[in-house]
Amino acid sequence: MxxxxxxxxxxxxxxxxxxxxxxxxxxxxxxxxxxxxxxxxxxxxxxxxxxxxxxxxxxxxxxxxxxxxxxxxxxxxxxxxxxxxxxxxxxxxxxxxxxxxxxxxxxxxxxxxxFAQRAETSYARTQVELAQCQYLLPRLSGLWTHLERQKGGIGMRGPGETEIETDRRIVRDRISLLKDKIKTIDKQMGVQRSNRGAMVRVALVGYTNVGKSTLMNAIGKSDVFVENKLFATLDTTVRKVVIKNLPFLLSDTVGFIRKLPTQLVESFKSTLDEVREADLLLHVVDISHPDFEDHIASVNQILVDIKASDKPTLMVFNKIDAYRHLTIDEDDLMTEKTKKHYTLEEWKSTWMSRVGEQNALFISATNKQNFEEFRERVYEAVRQIHITRFPYNKFLYPDYKDAFEKEDE
The missing domain is CATH 3.40.50.11060 (GTPase HflX, N-terminal domain)
Known part of the structure; x- marks a missing residue:
C-alpha cells in the first residue's frame, strides 16, 4: 500500500x-x-x-x-x-x-x-497567503517571458505598462489587502485573549514534530490533530486545564524550525502572541531525535527574536519511549564516547545539572510515562505564578472550592 x-x-x-x-x-x-x-x-x-x-x-x-x-x-x-x-x-x-x-x-x-497545504481556518490561510505574496513579489520577473500587454497606436504611444509591472501592482495590492484583513482579525483575537480574565496562561513551544499536540491531547483531554509529519498544527488551540482544582489555559502553537522564513514570522504574529503573552512556557523536545540539542538552540533563538526568551520555562523531554542510544564496545579503547552514546540516565544527569532539577522533565506523551510527575511539576509552576498574582486567592484554599465552581459556571 x-x-x-x-x-x-x-x-x-x-x-x-x-x-x-x-x-x-x-x-x-x-x-x-x-x-x-x-x-x-x-x-x-x-x-x-x-x-x-x-x-x-x-x-x-x-x-x-x-x-x-x-x-x-x-x-x-x-x-x-x-x-x-x-x-x-x-x-x-x-x-x-x-x-x-x-x-x-x-x-x-x-x-x-x-503551510498552504496545512492551513485549515480562514485566518491561517490568510496568514500563509500573505507570506507567499511577500516571497513572490521580488521573484515575479522570473515568472514572465512576454513583455508588454499594451501595444502602440493612436493614444498609446510609449512603453505603456508591462506585464511584470501590472502583476507587481496586483501582488502589492493583494499584500495590502491581506495585511488589513490580518489587522482586523488580530484585534478580534486580542479582545478574545483579554476576555480570558486573569487565569495563568501556559504555552507549548518547541521544534516541529516533537509531540506538542499529543501532549496537548493528553493533558487537556482535547482532540487536536496529530500526525507524524512536519507542521501538522498551524492554528493555535487553547484549552482550559484543571490540575488539583487549579485551572489554567494551555495553548498549542505552531512548531518552529531551523531557517524559519522571515515572512512566516511576520504573518504569524498573532499566533506567536500566544507565546509572548504566556506566563509559563513548556519547551517540548524530542529526545529521540539525534539533533535535539540543535533543535533546542533553534527554538531558543526564535524565542529571542520574538522577545519571549525571559519567561519561566519547563524543559519537557518527550518521546523517552522511542529513545535509542548507540552502544560502544567497552574493550574498544580507540573509540571515544560521544553524546550519541549517552544513555537516557546520562542525558538526565547532564540536563539536570545544566538547567536545574526543577526545570527538566522526561516523559512520553504517547504512553503517558512519568505523566504524574509532569502534572505535579506543571501544577507547582502554575501555582507559584498564581500565588504571586493572587496572594490570597481562593484557588489555594480547599474551602473556596464550591464558591469557585459556582463562579466559573
Missing part, C-alpha cells in the same frame, strides 16, 4: 553546499530534515547533491559543473522538482531555471507550500 502511494509522489532531488560555516556533517543533518519536509509536501527524494564551496555562486548558487551534473541527472531520470536547502535569490532562481527545465524551489518556498 505504501509503495503505491510513493509512486504518486513528485520525484525530487535536494541540493546543499558545504562551506566554512557549514560542515559536511551539519549539511547532512539539514538535508535529512529537507527530505522530511519534501515528504511532508508530497515529494519523494531520489537523490542528494552537494558541493564544497567557499560561498554560494551569486549567479547559479552552485558551480557550473555541478549545475550541469544535476541537469543531466534530471533529464535522464524524469525528475520534476529540484529543492535547494538555502533560500535562492530571485536572480539565482531565474538563472537555474534557464539551464534546467524543471521546477526550482528553495527551502523557504517548500515550507510555505507545506
Amino acid at each position: 505504501l509503495e503505491k502511494e510513493v509512486i504518486n509522489f513528485e520525484k525530487s532531488v535536494i541540493v546543499g553546499i558545504v562551506t566554512q560555516n557549514q560542515s559536511e556533517e551539519k549539511l547532512n543533518e539539514y538535508l535529512d530534515e529537507l527530505e522530511f519536509l519534501t515528504f511532508t509536501a508530497g515529494g519523494q527524494v531520489v537523490k542528494r547533491f552537494s558541493q564544497k564551496m567557499d560561498k554560494p555562486n551569486p549567479k547559479t548558487f552552485l558551480g557550473s559543473g555541478k549545475i550541469e551534473e544535476i541537469h543531466y541527472y534530471v533529464k535522464e531520470n524524469g525528475i520534476s522538482t529540484i529543492i535547494f536547502d538555502d533560500e535562492l535569490t530571485p536572480s539565482q532562481q531565474k538563472n537555474i531555471s534557464k539551464i534546467i527545465d524543471c521546477k526550482i524551489l528553495d527551502r523557504t518556498n517548500l515550507i510555505l507550500d507545506i
Whole structure:
C-alpha cells in the first residue's frame, strides 16, 4: 500500500553546499530534515547533491559543473522538482531555471507550500497567503517571458505598462489587502485573549514534530490533530486545564524550525502572541531525535527574536519511549564516547545539572510515562505564578472550592 502511494509522489532531488560555516556533517543533518519536509509536501527524494564551496555562486548558487551534473541527472531520470536547502535569490532562481527545465524551489518556498497545504481556518490561510505574496513579489520577473500587454497606436504611444509591472501592482495590492484583513482579525483575537480574565496562561513551544499536540491531547483531554509529519498544527488551540482544582489555559502553537522564513514570522504574529503573552512556557523536545540539542538552540533563538526568551520555562523531554542510544564496545579503547552514546540516565544527569532539577522533565506523551510527575511539576509552576498574582486567592484554599465552581459556571 505504501509503495503505491510513493509512486504518486513528485520525484525530487535536494541540493546543499558545504562551506566554512557549514560542515559536511551539519549539511547532512539539514538535508535529512529537507527530505522530511519534501515528504511532508508530497515529494519523494531520489537523490542528494552537494558541493564544497567557499560561498554560494551569486549567479547559479552552485558551480557550473555541478549545475550541469544535476541537469543531466534530471533529464535522464524524469525528475520534476529540484529543492535547494538555502533560500535562492530571485536572480539565482531565474538563472537555474534557464539551464534546467524543471521546477526550482528553495527551502523557504517548500515550507510555505507545506503551510498552504496545512492551513485549515480562514485566518491561517490568510496568514500563509500573505507570506507567499511577500516571497513572490521580488521573484515575479522570473515568472514572465512576454513583455508588454499594451501595444502602440493612436493614444498609446510609449512603453505603456508591462506585464511584470501590472502583476507587481496586483501582488502589492493583494499584500495590502491581506495585511488589513490580518489587522482586523488580530484585534478580534486580542479582545478574545483579554476576555480570558486573569487565569495563568501556559504555552507549548518547541521544534516541529516533537509531540506538542499529543501532549496537548493528553493533558487537556482535547482532540487536536496529530500526525507524524512536519507542521501538522498551524492554528493555535487553547484549552482550559484543571490540575488539583487549579485551572489554567494551555495553548498549542505552531512548531518552529531551523531557517524559519522571515515572512512566516511576520504573518504569524498573532499566533506567536500566544507565546509572548504566556506566563509559563513548556519547551517540548524530542529526545529521540539525534539533533535535539540543535533543535533546542533553534527554538531558543526564535524565542529571542520574538522577545519571549525571559519567561519561566519547563524543559519537557518527550518521546523517552522511542529513545535509542548507540552502544560502544567497552574493550574498544580507540573509540571515544560521544553524546550519541549517552544513555537516557546520562542525558538526565547532564540536563539536570545544566538547567536545574526543577526545570527538566522526561516523559512520553504517547504512553503517558512519568505523566504524574509532569502534572505535579506543571501544577507547582502554575501555582507559584498564581500565588504571586493572587496572594490570597481562593484557588489555594480547599474551602473556596464550591464558591469557585459556582463562579466559573
